[in-house]
Amino acid sequence: MRIKATLIVFLGLGILFSSFRQETKTQNGISSDELPSISTTRFLSDTTKLDKETGLVVDENLYMVKAQCTGCHSTKLISANHFTRDGWKQKIRWMQANHNLWDLGETEKQVLDYLEKNYPPKQMVSRRAPLKDFKWYDLKLK
Numbered sequence: 001m002r003i004k005a006t007l008i009v010f011l012g013l014g015i016l017f018s019s020f021r022q023e024t025k026t027q028n029g030i031s032s033d034e035l036p037s038i039s040t041t042r043f044l045s046d047t048t049k050l051d052k053e054t055g056l057v058v059d060e061n062l063y064m065v066k067a068q069c070t071g072c073h074s075t076k077l078i079s080a081n082h083f084t085r086d087g088w089k090q091k092i093r094w095m096q097a098n099h100n101l102w103d104l105g106e107t108e109k110q111v112l113d114y115l116e117k118n119y120p121p122k123q124m125v126s127r128r129a130p131l132k133d134f135k136w137y138d139l140k141l142k
């Protein structure tokens with residue numbers, strides 16, 4: 001009987017504490033649910049390479065974006081924007097409706113693949129750049 005009562009008390013405490021735990025805040029007082037998810041996109045990562053000519057992210061589909069998207073305006077208009085795939089598609093439709101952009105045909109998929117992958121909606125990137133000027137020192141073990 002006593003053991004049962006003790007078990008119930010522990011169970012109750014466990015449930016109580018686990019409900020507290022869900023409200024745990026991070027050091028900045030932001031609930032972990034509110035933090036933006038950091039995707040594995042290469043956007044702004046340390047290893048992102050930019051094309052010298054256009055300033056756009058180097059990628060297997062860059063050549064198609066160069067072919068279709070650099071005739072009328074600076075590529076800065078592209079790199080300054082960040083949309084979802086659907087958002088990019090709407091921009092393309094908008095240019096087609098208002099600015100004489102041609103039908104991209106089958107190449108539209110490549111262009112959208114590129115834009116979706118390299119210019120997605122902005123996300124918080126919390127990784128610092130690699131350290132550059134630092135000296136190693138010997139650890140003195142006693």
Ligand code: HEC
Nearest residue numbers: 068069070071072073077078081091095099100101102111
């Ligand atoms: C036929 C000409 C033409 C081509 C080719 C073209 N655009 Fe544009 N685009 C425009 C014009 C015109 C504007 C408006 C420029 C301005 O507002 O100064 C524009 C604006 C934009 C903007 C800014 C939109 C905004 O809301 O401010 C983006 C992003 C963009 N283009 C992306 C692209 C991409 C991606 C491609 C390749 C698929 C492309 N453009 C190809 C004519 C073109």
